[in-house]
Amino acid sequence: MEEQKKVHVMLVTFAAQGLINPMLELAKILTSKGLWVTFASTEKAGERMRKATNTPATDKFLQFRYFSDGWGLDADRSNLDGYMNQINLVGPKSLTQLIQNLASQGDPISFIIGNPFLSWVLDVAEELKIPYAMLWTQPYAVFAIYYRYFSGLNLLPPVLSDADIITDITGLPTLRVGELPTYLLPSNPYINLSEALSKTFKKLKKVTWILVNSFIDLEREAIEKIPDVPPVKLVGPLVRNCGSNLRGDLWRSADCLEWLDVQSPSTVVYISFGSWVVRSEKQMEEVAWGLLRSKRPFLWVAKPPENATGLWGLPEGFLEETVGQGKVVDWCPQVEVLSHPSIACFITHCGWNSTLESIVAGVPVVVFPDRGDQTTNAKLLVEVYRTGVGLRTDPSGLLRKEEIERGINEAIGGPRAMEFKENALKWKFAAREAVSDGGTSAQNIQAFVDDLLLLL
Numbered sequence: 001m002e003e004q005k006k007v008h009v010m011l012v013t014f015a016a017q018g019l020i021n022p023m024l025e026l027a028k029i030l031t032s033k034g035l036w037v038t039f040a041s042t043e044k045a046g047e048r049m050r051k052a053t054n055t056p057a058t059d060k061f062l063q064f065r066y067f068s069d070g071w072g073l074d075a076d077r078s079n080l081d082g083y084m085n086q087i088n089l090v091g092p093k094s095l096t097q098l099i100q101n102l103a104s105q106g107d108p109i110s111f112i113i114g115n116p117f118l119s120w121v122l123d124v125a126e127e128l129k130i131p132y133a134m135l136w137t138q139p140y141a142v143f144a145i146y147y148r149y150f151s152g153l154n155l156l157p158p159v160l161s162d163a164d165i166i167t168d169i170t171g172l173p174t175l176r177v178g179e180l181p182t183y184l185l186p187s188n189p190y191i192n193l194s195e196a197l198s199k200t201f202k203k204l205k206k207v208t209w210i211l212v213n214s215f216i217d218l219e220r221e222a223i224e225k226i227p228d229v230p231p232v233k234l235v236g237p238l239v240r241n242c243g244s245n246l247r248g249d250l251w252r253s254a255d256c257l258e259w260l261d262v263q264s265p266s267t268v269v270y271i272s273f274g275s276w277v278v279r280s281e282k283q284m285e286e287v288a289w290g291l292l293r294s295k296r297p298f299l300w301v302a303k304p305p306e307n308a309t310g311l312w313g314l315p316e317g318f319l320e321e322t323v324g325q326g327k328v329v330d331w332c333p334q335v336e337v338l339s340h341p342s343i344a345c346f347i348t349h350c351g352w353n354s355t356l357e358s359i360v361a362g363v364p365v366v367v368f369p370d371r372g373d374q375t376t377n378a379k380l381l382v383e384v385y386r387t388g389v390g391l392r393t394d395p396s397g398l399l400r401k402e403e404i405e406r407g408i409n410e411a412i413g414g415p416r417a418m419e420f421k422e423n424a425l426k427w428k429f430a431a432r433e434a435v436s437d438g439g440t441s442a443q444n445i446q447a448f449v450d451d452l453l454l455l456l
């Protein structure tokens with residue numbers, strides 16, 4: 001054990017909840033194997049995590065260290081593209097400084113793990129001659145799509161148009177263009193995110209390992225059919241264990257577990273659009289009336305946009321009309337909520353963490369994706385994992401209240417409801433198997449750790 005502590009792994013993550021959560025779970029696993037780990041993100045992320053969940057400075061073999069993004073803690077970071085410009089500019093120097101400071105304190109870094117959205121972390125690692133692995137935080141199927149696209153490989157046109165019909169990507173179901181990751185499409189407004197991905201894929205050969213937050217059983221088809229890539233290991237699902245107190249939420253959770261405790265088993269609709277999707281007020285209104293019409297109990301995370309506080313987009317009179325039916329909060333402990341026995345289904349934006357968390361909890365879904373990989377994840381949930389219901393927007397792109405009501409009723413009480421639940425439970429057990437002793441993901445993590453120990 002003592003010897004292993006000499007391998008010091010730094011995990012570097014962009015300050016987004018969907019990236020922090022799986023990275024923190026990976027950190028916990030690596031420390032449980034006796035490795036010394038530094039979890040690094042921006043100073044602003046550190047401040048928010050401390051405020052929201054008392055994230056400590058150290059926890060056994062794990063320490064949290066933060067680097068500057070060049071802006072004061074009170075600066076407005078709500079424009080993602082502008083913020084990425086800033087962090088891309090300042091981040092390399094700040095991170096290098098942090099690594100050099102640790103080395104001068106007798107605590108040198110021997111390995112770095114980054115994520116695909118901070119492509120310069122690999123450059124820092126290369127400059128400092130530190131080996132680098134990437135944690136891919138989306139499905140392997142999406143990795144395969146990006147890989148094909150950025151390598152000019154089969155079947156994806158080099159320039160996609162919003163109107164293209166894609167019929168056949170090996171190992172995946174037939175995808176319409178609207179089901180591809182939106183960062184590849186001309187309509188994508190998040191230019192810095194697609195550029196980061198493009199840079200990451202161009203440098204992929206320099207990565208020693210690609211760790212994927214998924215598991216083999218879930219994506220067997222996509223994995224078997226993919227052309228050659230650098231060493232890839234599926235190590236997920238990296239989902240927080242309800243018993244673990246160490247968390248890195250950027251927002252403080254509202255109390256809602258006691259409310260769930262008094263609901264009947266398998267009755268509550270849980271609805272959340274993740275950490276950064278903000279629906280229009282018109283859309284929120286449709287969601288609200290759809291929930292009311294369903295007449296089922298609900299827990300809704302109506303998270304406000306980045307610079308606002310309180311609940312977002314509730315139509316006038318909604319809270320009064322639904323007293324006794326539902327509860328609305330601005331942030332909740334989602335993993336605990338999903339595993340609560342009162343939950344019947346999850347209306348989700350299909351972020352990959354939420355998708356995996358629905359699988360780990362064995363909860364059927366109603367899919368309502370928005371951007372990035374969410375569109376492809378929704379397709380996987382409905383057509384490959386078959387744990388839930390897809391919804392149809394109207395020609396203006398709005399999801400109407402009748403459609404929301406239909407989705408809820410189909411997921412909980414429709415003719416396929418039993419099939420959704422059975423499939424959800426099948427994946428729940430497969431996920432548990434993958435991370436248990438001798439499971440595929442547990443073996444892959446061990447192989448990775450063994451490789452790290454060779455660095456000694």
Ligand code: UDP
Binds near residue numbers: 330
């Ligand atoms: N989450 C949470 N409480 C909430 C909403 C979300 O803890 O009220 C967590 C959720 O469990 C997941 C993460 O935030 O781990 C969101 O990641 P995901 O990939 O699902 O979506 P993103 O926020 O990246 O769009």
